[in-house]
Amino acid sequence: MDRKKRLKIQKGVRIAIQIVFLLLAPAVFTSAFAGVKYIFTQLASAQMLEWSAFLKALLGICLFTIIFGRFFCGYACAFGTLGDLLYMFSAFVQKKTKKKLPKIPEKAGSYFRKIKYLILAGVVVTCLLGVYDKFRGSSPWDVFSRLTSLQLPGRAYLVGSIILLLIMVGMIWEERFFCKYLCPMGAVFSLLPILPVSLYCRDRESCINGCSACKRQCPVSLDIDGDTKDSGECIQCNQCLTACPKENIHTGIKIKGNEIWLIIGKAVVLLDICYLLQLTR
Amino acid sequence: MLGKNTHFKIKIINLIMIAAILYIYNINLDLWETKESLQAEQKMAELATEKLTELETGLDSMLAEYTTQNQETEEALETYLWQDGTYEGTGTGFAGELTVSVTIEKGTITDIQLVDSGNDDAAYVDMAVGVIDKMLAAQTWEVDAVSGATFSSNGIKDAVAEALSLAENP
Numbered sequence: 001m002d003r004k005k006r007l008k009i010q011k012g013v014r015i016a017i018q019i020v021f022l023l024l025a026p027a028v029f030t031s032a033f034a035g036v037k038y039i040f041t042q043l044a045s046a047q048m049l050e051w052s053a054f055l056k057a058l059l060g061i062c063l064f065t066i067i068f069g070r071f072f073c074g075y076a077c078a079f080g081t082l083g084d085l086l087y088m089f090s091a092f093v094q095k096k097t098k099k100k101l102p103k104i105p106e107k108a109g110s111y112f113r114k115i116k117y118l119i120l121a122g123v124v125v126t127c128l129l130g131v132y133d134k135f136r137g138s139s140p141w142d143v144f145s146r147l148t149s150l151q152l153p154g155r156a157y158l159v160g161s162i163i164l165l166l167i168m169v170g171m172i173w174e175e176r177f178f179c180k181y182l183c184p185m186g187a188v189f190s191l192l193p194i195l196p197v198s199l200y201c202r203d204r205e206s207c208i209n210g211c212s213a214c215k216r217q218c219p220v221s222l223d224i225d226g227d228t229k230d231s232g233e234c235i236q237c238n239q240c241l242t243a244c245p246k247e248n249i250h251t252g253i254k255i256k257g258n259e260i261w262l263i264i265g266k267a268v269v270l271l272d273i274c275y276l277l278q279l280t281r
Numbered sequence: 282m283l284g285k286n287t288h289f290k291i292k293i294i295n296l297i298m299i300a301a302i303l304y305i306y307n308i309n310l311d312l313w314e315t316k317e318s319l320q321a322e323q324k325m326a327e328l329a330t331e332k333l334t335e336l337e338t339g340l341d342s343m344l345a346e347y348t349t350q351n352q353e354t355e356e357a358l359e360t361y362l363w364q365d366g367t368y369e370g371t372g373t374g375f376a377g378e379l380t381v382s383v384t385i386e387k388g389t390i391t392d393i394q395l396v397d398s399g400n401d402d403a404a405y406v407d408m409a410v411g412v413i414d415k416m417l418a419a420q421t422w423e424v425d426a427v428s429g430a431t432f433s434s435n436g437i438k439d440a441v442a443e444a445l446s447l448a449e450n451p
Contacts, residue, residue: 039303048310049303193292196285227286 003245007217010242013260014074015088017267018081024281025274026078026148030141031057033185036120040127053278060277062192064270069198070189071266073179074235076274078148079141083171083178084219090172101173109221112181113233120184140164176219179235190232197252200234201226206246214240214249224249238263361388363448369396370447372439374409375432376400383444390420393441401433409433416441 021028035058042049049055061072073080094100104112126132136142138159146153153161170177179186202214202224214224217239222230224240238259241249247256255262274280363385371378377399384392393413398406408430415424422442426434 043306046310048314049307191292191295193289193296196289227288229288231288232292 003243007239007242010238010260013263014237014239015084017075017263018084020267021076021271021274022078022081022148024271025076025279026281027145028057028061028072028274028279029077029079029185030145031277031279032061033058033141035059036185036188037123037127037132040124041130041132044128044130057277057279060273062189064273065189065194066192067195067198068266068269069194069236070186070232070234071236072270073186073189074237075263075267076270077179077185079144079183080176080179080235082144082168083176086168086171087175091175104174106221109180113230115181116183116187119182120187123184138163140167176235180220180233192232194232195252196227198236199226199231200224200240200249200251203246203248203250206248208246211245213243213245217243357388362450363388363390363445364450366448368444368447370440370442370444372436372441372443374399374401374436375405376402379433379436379440381437381440381444383441383448385448390417390445393417395437399436401436405430405433409437412437 031054035054038052038054039049065072123132126135137156140160140163143153143157143160143164167178167182215221218224219237219239220233220235222233241259253262365385365387367382367384369380369382371380379395379399379401380397382394382396383390393416395406395410408427411427412424412434416422422438422445424438426438
């Protein structure tokens, strides 16, 4: 099977799994992030941390991420799926009209990536000061959750709806725009110690001169090289591995040609965890 | 830096520290809350014992008061032959029944009133009422009748005797 075909199958399987999670468990992101907010609101009011559903969701997904990496981001997050679907549509239109949207330069991109940590810090600080409730209407995630449960957001969420629309524009412009630059949950995940066995490594010695297939395929524009300062950005989509013409890229588990089954296995495990955490519909 | 997987090592140390801090925070809050609730319970117990001792002293003084009052009344009831009040009695005079009203206050006869003089002659009755003053002075019904109005006097005496017998302490 040639590389291009394998890549097509891999992408097909990925979008299929993403749609399954979108239909069965679209609220996982919101619940896990609510766990983050819960911790800091409890700290602010000097109350104990109890086993709330949100805290359990956060810890469950974080534990999965520590073991398997940000597989959740790449395959299960409803927001990520929304972005991927919008970008698929955008790429298709760009290809047909032969008009390409301007790309954000790499240097600028590497700075923009830090914004999500600022957003995380902002949310944490508003929780610690006990004023988070005042900003509730400006949360684009709450707006999105209401839409996934087939409800309209309502007048209180006007600011949030506008922000969501702007984010969707960004998602059309660049692949994984929200995930790379704005996602506070992604910021939390990227700070977790991901087991090195789940990181993607590259045998640089056998790389073809001038080839950048892995980097071009990467939705978050990562320089794949195992445990680096940016390896927390990797969303475990597996496209780099499939795209490499020399099959140089691998994780700690080296199976040749059957990576699809490993991916499906991880998706099943994650779906089970979501079911146990009562995050499925 | 320090070899392979340095970022992983840094991140895992960070995570352990954060988890430890949150865990210690939780334990401390738990201890603090239990201490607070124990203190609150102690305070309530103290207030309760205070209230109880208050009630106890109150009841004790009430009891003492009632006992003395009781004693006084008993003493009063014991020494007096007659109970305080107003009593009526009838007796037979010369021509018919006479009715008297006797008032007892603090065990003494304070007043004797001829309520009904029956059919007796007014002149005899006027003389017979002299016996009333004698009874008041002697504090008994057994006094000498007024001579010349013996039957009327005896009638009055009998009536007072009946009234006094009603007033007697059981």
